[in-house]
Amino acid sequence: DGGITQSPKYLFRKEGQNVTLSCEQNLNHDAMYWYRQDPGQGLRLIYYSQIVNDFQKGDIAEGYSVSREKKESFPLTVTSAQKNPTAFYLCASSIGQANTEAFFGQGTRLTVV
Amino acid sequence: GQNIDQPTEMTATEGAIVQINCTYQTSGFNGLFWYQQHAGEAPTFLSYNVLDGLEEKGRFSSFLSRSKGYSYLLLKELQMKDSASYLCAVTGGSTLGRLYFGRGTQLTVWP
Numbered sequence: 001d002g003g004i005t006q007s008p009k010y011l012f013r014k015e016g017q018n019v020t021l022s023c024e025q026n027l028n029h030d031a032m033y034w035y036r037q038d039p040g041q042g043l044r045l046i047y048y049s050q051i052v053n054d055f056q057k058g059d060i061a062e063g064y065s066v067s068r069e070k071k072e073s074f075p076l077t078v079t080s081a082q083k084n085p086t087a088f089y090l091c092a093s094s095i096g097q098a099n100t101e102a103f104f105g106q107g108t109r110l111t112v113v
Numbered sequence: 114g115q116n117i118d119q120p121t122e123m124t125a126t127e128g129a130i131v132q133i134n135c136t137y138q139t140s141g142f143n144g145l146f147w148y149q150q151h152a153g154e155a156p157t158f159l160s161y162n163v164l165d166g167l168e169e170k171g172r173f174s175s176f177l178s179r180s181k182g183y184s185y186l187l188l189k190e191l192q193m194k195d196s197a198s199y200l201c202a203v204t205g206g207s208t209l210g211r212l213y214f215g216r217g218t219q220l221t222v223w224p
Contacts, residue, residue: 109153
């Protein structure tokens with residue numbers, strides 16, 4: 001079955017540590033996205049990639065980093081520079097053309113302890 | 114910039130009809146999506162409008178007026194399982210495929 005997979009579903013991190021969230025898709029999509037969701041707020045774009053080996057900052061990129069070495073994979077690293085990392089993180093992919101539906105992973109809930 | 118506005122919360126009873134509105138002001142517009150999201154889960158696609166008018170899909174319909182920057186999602190014959198957050202999202206601007214989301218409308222369906 002084609003889809004987009006995020007892991008882990010729940011993640012706990014100590015303050016000052018970096019942590020990497022995994023996102024894999026087998027939909028053959030060119031574009032991939034990382035969103036952050038906080039209670040009462042909409043999805044905010046962290047980073048996106050429209051093609052392998054290229055990515056762009058979204059609206060809230062500070063304290064995050066990404067890589068896109070393979071078409072299928074778009075991992076997100078939450079660094080210690082991110083001041084308020086506790087949130088629900090969603091990865092999505094799409095064909096990348098105008099007016100194309102985005103498919104979402106199940107999300108990773110990150111909690112800093 | 115992109116500004117997408119929708120009500121924060123709505124309530125309705127089983128079997129009723131509810132309309133969730135979304136207004137947008139965007140620099141460039143290609144289309145409008147509606148997603149459903151249950152708590153702690155991934156958003157799932159409901160509907161898509163690119164031209165003015167009504168798109169019907171079973172119990173769910175979505176309407177778009179580009180001149181007014183306005184859309185609504187209409188849910189008929191409400192069921193308890195329809196309790197969820199409904200996200201309005203717009204595509205447009207220089208990045209193909211990028212979605213701009215509203216804050217979501219939390220719908221609670223009562224028995």
